[in-house]
Amino acid sequence: MVNFATANSGTATSKTEFCVQGGFSFHSNDARGATQTMQPISPDNPFPTATSRIPALVPTKGAEVGAHTTTLAHLQSTFSPWYLRSQSELQQAVCAFALLARAI
Secondary structure (H helix, E strand, C coil), X not given: CCCEEEEEEEEEECCEEEEEEEEXXXXXXXXXXXXXXXECCCCCXXXXXXXXXXXXXXXXXXXXXXXXXXXXXXXXXXXXXXXXXXXXXXXXXXXXXXXXXXXX
C-alpha cells in the first residue's frame, strides 16, 4: 500500500501562517459489501436478490489550503477550504471550507 502526503507552511508575517497540504491513500470499505453476494432481506427488499461485490480498498485523495492569523487583537482566525474524494461505497465527493474564529 502506498501512502503519500505533503505539507508546506510559510509565514507571511509574525502573526499569519499559510499552509498547503495534499495527498492520496486508500480507504477500506465495509467488509459486508466486499464479501456479500446476496442483498439482505428488508422491508424494501422482501426477496433475496443477487448483488455484486464492492472493492475492499479504494483510492482516496484530498487537498487543503489554509491560513491562520492573529492580526486582530484577542482573536484567532483560521480559514481552510478543503477537498476530499473517496471512491467508497458511499460514492461521495466533498468540497468545503471551514472558517473558525475564536476569542483569546
